[in-house]
Amino acid sequence: MTAPETAAGLPGRSVPPGGIRGVRGVRGVQPVASLLGVLALGVCLVLSLDVVSAAVALVLEVLLLPLLRIPPRTLVLRTAPVLVAVPLTALSIALYGRPSGRSWFDLGFAHVTDGSLELALATALRVLAVGLPAVALFVRVDPTDLADGLAQLLRLPARFVLGALAAIRMMTLLGDDWRQLSMARRARGVADTGRLRRGASMAFALLVLALRRATTLAVAMESRGFSAPGRRTWARTARFAGPEWAMVGVLVGIGVVSIAVAVGAGTWRA
Amino acid sequence: MTTPAARIVFSDWGWRYAERDTWAVRGVDLTVEPGERVAIVGPSGAGKSTLLRAVAGVLPDEPDPDDDTAAAVQGTVLVDGAEPRAVRGRVGLVMQDPEAHTVMSRVGDDVAFGCENAGVPQDEIWQRVRSALDVVGLDLALDRSTTMLSGGQRQRLALAGVLAMRPGALVLDEPCANLDPSGVVQVHDAVRALLDETGATLLVVEHRIGTWLDLIDRLVLLEPAGGVVADGTPADVLAAHGPALTAAGVWVPGSEPARGSARRGTRTPTRTGEMHGVERGGPGAFRPLAESASASESESESGAGLLEARGLGTARGRRQRVGRGIDLDVRAGRVLAVTGPNGIGKSTLGLTLAGLLRPSAGVVLATPSLADGAGDSPIAWSSRQLAARIGTVFQDPEHQFVARTVREELAVGPRALGAADVDERVDELLDAFGLAHLADANPFTLSGGEQRRLAIGTVIASRPPVVVLDEPTSGQDRATWQAVVDRLGELADTGTAIVAVTHDQDLVRALDADEVVLGAAGARPVLRDPATEVRR
Numbered sequence: 001m002t003a004p005e006t007a008a009g010l011p012g013r014s015v016p017p018g019g020i021r022g023v024r025g026v027r028g029v030q031p032v033a034s035l036l037g038v039l040a041l042g043v044c045l046v047l048s049l050d051v052v053s054a055a056v057a058l059v060l061e062v063l064l065l066p067l068l069r070i071p072p073r074t075l076v077l078r079t080a081p082v083l084v085a086v087p088l089t090a091l092s093i094a095l096y097g098r099p100s101g102r103s104w105f106d107l108g109f110a111h112v113t114d115g116s117l118e119l120a121l122a123t124a125l126r127v128l129a130v131g132l133p134a135v136a137l138f139v140r141v142d143p144t145d146l147a148d149g150l151a152q153l154l155r156l157p158a159r160f161v162l163g164a165l166a167a168i169r170m171m172t173l174l175g176d177d178w179r180q181l182s183m184a185r186r187a188r189g190v191a192d193t194g195r196l197r198r199g200a201s202m203a204f205a206l207l208v209l210a211l212r213r214a215t216t217l218a219v220a221m222e223s224r225g226f227s228a229p230g231r232r233t234w235a236r237t238a239r240f241a242g243p244e245w246a247m248v249g250v251l252v253g254i255g256v257v258s259i260a261v262a263v264g265a266g267t268w269r270a
Numbered sequence: 271m272t273t274p275a276a277r278i279v280f281s282d283w284g285w286r287y288a289e290r291d292t293w294a295v296r297g298v299d300l301t302v303e304p305g306e307r308v309a310i311v312g313p314s315g316a317g318k319s320t321l322l323r324a325v326a327g328v329l330p331d332e333p334d335p336d337d338d339t340a341a342a343v344q345g346t347v348l349v350d351g352a353e354p355r356a357v358r359g360r361v362g363l364v365m366q367d368p369e370a371h372t373v374m375s376r377v378g379d380d381v382a383f384g385c386e387n388a389g390v391p392q393d394e395i396w397q398r399v400r401s402a403l404d405v406v407g408l409d410l411a412l413d414r415s416t417t418m419l420s421g422g423q424r425q426r427l428a429l430a431g432v433l434a435m436r437p438g439a440l441v442l443d444e445p446c447a448n449l450d451p452s453g454v455v456q457v458h459d460a461v462r463a464l465l466d467e468t469g470a471t472l473l474v475v476e477h478r479i480g481t482w483l484d485l486i487d488r489l490v491l492l493e494p495a496g497g498v499v500a501d502g503t504p505a506d507v508l509a510a511h512g513p514a515l516t517a518a519g520v521w522v523p524g525s526e527p528a529r530g531s532a533r534r535g536t537r538t539p540t541r542t543g544e545m546h547g548v549e550r551g552g553p554g555a556f557r558p559l560a561e562s563a564s565a566s567e568s569e570s571e572s573g574a575g576l577l578e579a580r581g582l583g584t585a586r587g588r589r590q591r592v593g594r595g596i597d598l599d600v601r602a603g604r605v606l607a608v609t610g611p612n613g614i615g616k617s618t619l620g621l622t623l624a625g626l627l628r629p630s631a632g633v634v635l636a637t638p639s640l641a642d643g644a645g646d647s648p649i650a651w652s653s654r655q656l657a658a659r660i661g662t663v664f665q666d667p668e669h670q671f672v673a674r675t676v677r678e679e680l681a682v683g684p685r686a687l688g689a690a691d692v693d694e695r696v697d698e699l700l701d702a703f704g705l706a707h708l709a710d711a712n713p714f715t716l717s718g719g720e721q722r723r724l725a726i727g728t729v730i731a732s733r734p735p736v737v738v739l740d741e742p743t744s745g746q747d748r749a750t751w752q753a754v755v756d757r758l759g760e761l762a763d764t765g766t767a768i769v770a771v772t773h774d775q776d777l778v779r780a781l782d783a784d785e786v787v788l789g790a791a792g793a794r795p796v797l798r799d800p801a802t803e804v805r806r
Binding site for chain 2: 142143144162165166169172173177180181183184185186187188189190191192198201205208209212213215216217219220221222223224225226227228230231232233234235236237
């Protein structure tokens with residue numbers, strides 16, 4: 001389906017005539033493009049296990065990061081899981097990685113050598129180089145846009161994608177439920193002790209509530225013709241045009257440049 | 271571009287849900303002509319919702335005559351001569367819980383959802399979305415998030431989503447049950463506009479039938495396992511079956527409870543010298559813990575102060591400030607009703623008074639007679655100290671159930687407080703709340719009305735001097751409503767202080783409550799002007 005006002009649309013979608021205000025720039029890119037690009041970058045980076053390629057990719061990413069205009073606080077909060085994972089990965093590889101070169105110390109089960117240290121550094125940089133764009137590009141993604149892209153561009157089944165989308169929307173409700181459940185425990189005089197048992201009873205109640213909500217939502221969706229036979233149309237057209245190709249190009253470019261530099265510097269290790 | 275109205279025909283129709291022994295509804299013969307507007311009433315358990323879901327083609331499970339535990343069907347229900355499942359979208363359904371309908375996270379997308387499923391071309395979808403929002407009077411940006419809408423807005427959004435599909439029939443299952451009075455008016459007007467626009471057939475179920483009387487031209491009374499027992503114009507059915515309707519849980523217009531009807535005249539000046547509490551013969555189960563509170567009651571007409579809010583600001587979470595500048599007094603033997611528009615922070619205030627949320631400004635103070643040595647700030651009390659002093663009944667009873675059977679559920683509070691007479695209290699409450707036959711049932715399996723009564727019972731079991739309730743009567747039929755209000759009246763009569771967060775003016779009247787209206791700048795008491803009584 002061709003759409004008349006593609007340029008000013010919400011992320012990678014056509015605008016209903018006279019409709020929604022537009023989002024431009026990097027934020028306007030259809031999330032599926034970011035998804036494919038990050039996957040491609042990841043493939044590029046696991047081809048080699050050297051320090052140089054990972055470092056080059058990371059440097060390029062950090063240089064490009066300001067284009068996304070993400071507040072530093074948000075960035076740090078969202079990348080926290082990656083930042084925690086990196087030193088842990090590095091430590092375990094430094095201790096247990098394949099030993100080679102000068103030996104620093106050997107405790108039998110853990111053997112730290114030049115080789116394992118280098119491998120640890122290379123792995124840490126690699127995790128960062130894949131994790132950073134994965135997080136940064138999806139900080140502000142609207143699940144609706146991602147769902148549109150997955151269903152229309154990647155042809156995933158609409159039933160599955162829209163079901164998942166509706167489930168995501170319900171997560172906030174479950175958060176509210178959890179707060180109510182814990183307040184209710186305090187009000188009933190059973191919140192002073194037995195944290196574990198209380199948690200179990202709350203989890204059970206939450207499960208019951210989630211099933212209730214899901215059932216009602218399913219009825220609401222079915223009553224509006226969801227999963228009816230016949231072709232479904234889309235109110236929003238997911239677009240894969242210039243900005244999307246540019247996004248994929250930049251991410252693949254980062255991977256290619258990092259490989260080229262590593263090969264040039266002679267550190268490439270397949 | 272309207273579609274013709276749908277004709278709905280039930281012929282000796284019945285339905286039994288999977289794994290149930292009894293039929294949810296049976297023997298229904300009913301023909302609704304195209305464009306007719308019909309209200310269906312009947313007691314809880316008469317199968318009204320089942321009927322509506324059948325018309326919308328969304329009953330769960332396929333019936334299987336070879337399997338005893340599977341769902342079973344008898345007779346037929348036809349929409350325009352076709353099986354409802356085959357013509358989904360011909361019938362638009364709006365249900366009770368506003369939260370449950372919203373499928374998408376943006377207003378425009380949500381309205382468009384049904385059109386997408388029906389395969390409407392893209393350009394036409396957005397035309398329909400705009401005109402549908404226009405008809406229901408929702409003047410919101412298409413990309414506005416659906417998370418922060420009020421109940422009335424949400425129900426109108428659901429109506430717009432249905433309207434955009436150009437239905438031949440509109441089916442409403444208690445659409446106003448959870449709404450505040452302004453939400454009810456919004457939804458009523460939106461439905462009228464929708465019917466004017468489409469000429470669609472209407473089937474509506476609602477306990478408070480008065481809302482719809484000006485729109486409907488037929489009223490049908492359904493009985494459990496009895497099919498249709500009355501059918502005619504609203505005026506005729508109301509005149510001929512008034513008492514039967516009230517017995518069936520219907521709010522018949524003109525039968526609203528009188529002021530103070532659920533109280534025993536505690537505030538008449540001639541009786542001020544009388545002691546509150548056991549002396550007046552209230553059931554022992556309702557006797558509050560703080561006897562001192564009810565004793566001092568005799569000294570002043572207004573009842574001993576138990577909780578005070580001064581310059582109180584309320585907040586949900588750390589950032590979301592809701593209310594501010596609230597001054598309130600909670601007194602023994604009095605009912606304090608907190609009213610006000612949706613979203614103004616009534617529930618948050620209730621939870622803050624109940625010692626469950628931290629005030630964002632000002633204080634909630636427990637007077638010495640309530641604190642009884644536990645410090646004057648309820649939020650700082652331990653869970654046990656709190657349960658002994660302030661009981662809270664949550665809006666959704668399922669949030670507060672912690673045990674596997676009704677009997678255990680009632681025992682949780684007294685046991686946590688180390689009461690010696692746990693079994694006696696539980697037996698007393700089982701009888702008083704009509705739950706004895708369900709003593710061994712799982713609380714989650716009870717009906718809505720039973721759950722509500724149990725929730726109140728579990729709180730009373732701990733005998734706190736203060737009870738805070740969040741919307742204790744929302745969405746209830748007349749019979750359940752009466753049971754709840756009577757219990758609350760007895761509690762107040764025996765000296766318990768009651769705080770009810772509510773938009774139910776019948777509750778305020780029947781309990782002769784002191785009403786405060788919550789606004790953006792604080793709580794404003796409603797003066798008891800005799801003239802307003804006359805006007806009603």
